[in-house]
Amino acid sequence: MLAAYNAMTNTALSIVDPLGFGRSALDYWRDAVERQVLFLDVMRERGNQYLEHMEQTKPNVLGFESEVIMDGRDLPRPVNYELMRILPPEGVEIDPDMRPFVVVDPRAGHGPGIGGFKPDSELGVALRAGHPCYFIGFLPFPVPGQTVEDVVDAEIAFLWEVIARHDHLTEKPMVVGNCQAGWQIMMAAALEPDCFGPILIAGAPLSYWAGEREKAPMRYTGGMTGGSWATALAGDLGAGLFDGALLVQNFEKLNPANTLWTKQYRLYANVDSEAERYLQFERWWGGHVVLGAEEIQYIVDNLFVGNRLSNARLTTQDGRRIDLRNVRSPIVVFCSKGDDITPPPQALGWISDLYGDVDDIVANEQTIVYCQHDTTGHLGIFVSGSVSRKEHAEFTANMDYIDVLPPGLYETTVTETAARGAAEAVHIDGDYLLEFTPRGIDDVNAIVQPHAEDERRFATVARVSEINLGIYQMLVQPWLKAVMTPSAARWMRRMHPIRLGYKLFSDRNPLMVPVPVLAERVRADRHQVSDDNAWRQMEFTLSDQVEASLEAYQQVRDQSTERLFQELYGQPWLQTMVGLGVDGEPVRRRPGIEPEHQRFVANRQAELHARVDQGGRHAAVMRSLIYVLGGAPSTDERNFKRLRATRQELEPDLKMADFKSLVREQFFILKFDRHKALDALPAMLEGASHQEIDADLAHIEHVLAASGPPGERAARRLETIRLRFDRARPAAPAPVTDAPEVAAVKAAAPEKREAGQQEIWQEKAEQKEVAHKEAERKQPEHSGNAARGIDKGPEAAVAEDHAGAEAGETPLSQADKAAASPANSTSTPQAAQAGSPSQVSSAAGPEVSGRGGADDGKSGATATAGGAQGDRTKRRRPAARKASRKTPPSGDA
Secondary structure, eight states: OOHHHHHHHHHHHHHOTTTTTHHHHHHHHHHHHHHHHHHHHHHHHHHHHHHHTSSSSOOOOOOSSEEEEEEGGGSSSSEEEEEEEOOOOOOOOTTTSSEEEEEEESSEEEEEEEESSSSHHHHHHHHHHOOOOOEEEOOOOOOOTTHHHHHHHHHHHHHHHHHHTTTOSSOEEEEEEEHHHHHHHHHHHHHHHGOOOOOESSSSSOOTTTOOOOOOGGGGHHHHHHSTTTHHHHHTTTTEEHHHEEEEEEHHHHHHHHHIHHHHHHHHHHHHHHHHHHHHHHHHHTTEEEEHHHHHHHHHIIIIIITTTTTTEEOTTTTTTTGGGGOOSEEEEEEEESSSSHHHHHHHHHHHHHOOOOOHHTTTEEEEEEESSSSOTTHHHHOOOOHHHIHHHHHHHTTTHHHHSSEEEEEEEEEEEEGGGGHHHHOOOOOOOEEEEEEOOOHHHHHHHOOOOHHHHHHHHHHHHHHHHHHHHTTHHHHHHHOOHHHHHHHHHHHHHHHHHTTTTTSSSSGGTHHHHHHHHHHTOOOOTTTOOOOHHHHHHHEEEEEEHHHHHHHHHHHHHHHHHHHTOOOOOOHHHHTTOSOOOSSOOOOOGGGHHHHHHHHHHHHHHHTTTTHHHHHHHHHHHHHHHHTTSOEEHHHHHHHHHHHHOOOOOHHHHHHHHHHHHHHHHHHHHHHHHHHHHHTTTHHHHHHHHHHHHHHHHHHBTTOOOOHHHHHHHHHHHHHHHTTSOOOOOOOOOOOHHHHHHSSSSSHHHHHHHHHHHHHHHOOOOOOOHHHHHHHHHHHHHHHHHHHHHHHHHHHHOOOTTTTTTTOOOOOHHHHHHHGOOOOOOHHHOOHHHHHHHHHHHHTHHHHHHHHHHHHHHHHHHHHHHHHHHHHHHHHHHHHHHHHOOTTOO
């Protein structure tokens, strides 16, 4: 009966509404009403979730079980932070011999837990990799009187506790700091560098004045409010507490289109599938916490407005200077071009603020790696699942490589393995490849885009802020402190518009009582319309128009704010009144170009020069590998496999810390004086046998082939290393029996011995000259030319590798030219043990030929020292080469 009724109804409607517009409108109207009911129900659940979360004593949004192992409230300077150990989920095994992994969450208005928000998060990636994981979180309210410095000291204490729990490891914990936690752990690492392993700072602002024009509106906020007096006012209205909802409100104002429309409309349009994700995120976004007024004032005065961290102008209360150049661990800076809260210039500007050039970074033994994402927003840097599976997974998997990466500045990129080609993909583990390309300060400046005029404007804001804050503290603050009470401050926090938005849609509002009943009936009989409905398409178009209008408003607002800021704080009279009117005077110090620091760099270079020929065979092999690998324009994780193979094959018992120290020292030596570093290789191999040298060369080739054949430039460098190693081969022993005339001289009186030796050596030299002339007459002229042509071959090939100082190459020394001849090339172990005549030549002098032996070496040295005899020696040199090539070395050579 019902089926027949529906059929008759459809037939009647097709007659009345042949084009279907009426039926589409009816279907859309019913779907829109049902979506409104479901939307209100989701908002109700959000309000209940907010109230439940805020009533917890220790609220967090961690997606993993944890246990507290250290409470910051028990420290000598108590804070509201705590150290938690993350318990691995079922099916995940932890390797106790792997480096600990510590995530520090940001305290910027929201509650803790975003770093372990879901399985595809920073903690989730580290747990799946087998790392023991820890989490540093915080409580909703601060301990009375706690300061930023107290929090930094607490984080240092937490890390020492983690190290004590893994005291069998030599590697220090890897520390991840998101957003506000990033600059906080950088301060801690500058004060206590020994407790940090590699540091990853994601979306963390360190240079607050930096920013690209028309793309960083948030940096103008301090200037448009007249400085930090507004922060002091908010703290006084909170009776010594600063409401984190104010910070969240500032974030939301940056993107009015998303705040006022897009986020809520996305839920309304896809309420059937979007509700769970929306509620999960709102649980963290709405978990507002409270900061101490003293803490936020310190942050605004010294960082947001003063910008004292990026150029080492920040000191602690006990006189310790916080200089980021003291950080000894590798620093990985992860930022995104789509981040409007911490744009790349603010994440990277501290590098050019502290260092004059890359040599300055190297002299400080620092490794800085930066990575730019193209599109993700601020929260996506440490929340997005795709970012966690790609960038964070690669950072975690390659932290040991980053830890031994030579000092310098690098840009890293993550590429898909499939895009590398089948031939190269076979040498890559996983779906992605992490590559590192050396960069310079100019590359950073291209991102930061510094403007001297803007720096003077922000310096003016800092001076104006100090003046306004002083006036406020003298005239207004005493009255507010006398009037405000904790109860009044608590009432003001509860009435904040953001907090009310959660409470009004909760079950505490009587008007929301029928919503869950209606929502249940709608879900039981849902009539969802398809996206191709004409009215649904009109809804999408209207939504796009609303979003575009709000984005246009945002653009006009930001441009007007920037122009007003530049005009106001660019006025010469205002800059003069605050003490910045002198032309040419720098508005802030640049530590990297100060004379004291330049002397420090020069002293570091001198120390390395003194150790150029020290280290032994293992150091020589490591130096050779670094030199050959440095022939590539970039490096990637496969090179770590090469270096790790060296450690495992040569010295498997070498600890990672010692291995890291060895790699860094050899890199330093190559960096500062490559000529001497390569020429010192034979001295470092002194005492090694032919078999040991052949084994070292074979090992170098084996390591280089661990991830595919080396490139052309690396192959040329490998040939250079072979020549240096051949110079270190031991010469064949000379005959021990003396000629009768030499024995007679030795038996003579000491005062006659020298004269007798000179006479005998001169006689033997004349005899040898006659023999050489006879050989020249018998040898065809073209044979000599051919010999000379062969002699030029290896020299030309190796000289090509050393052409141009800009390419980082080293010209051949005279000893290398002697070692480059074919007679000196040892292609087989048998030839190596037979002894190379050109090696004897390079050690004894250019006169020694392939058949002259030790006595010929003596006569050659005398002939070279004597004037006319030296001329004859020079003329005989081509013949000596021909004899060397034509006659193989005899047993007594």
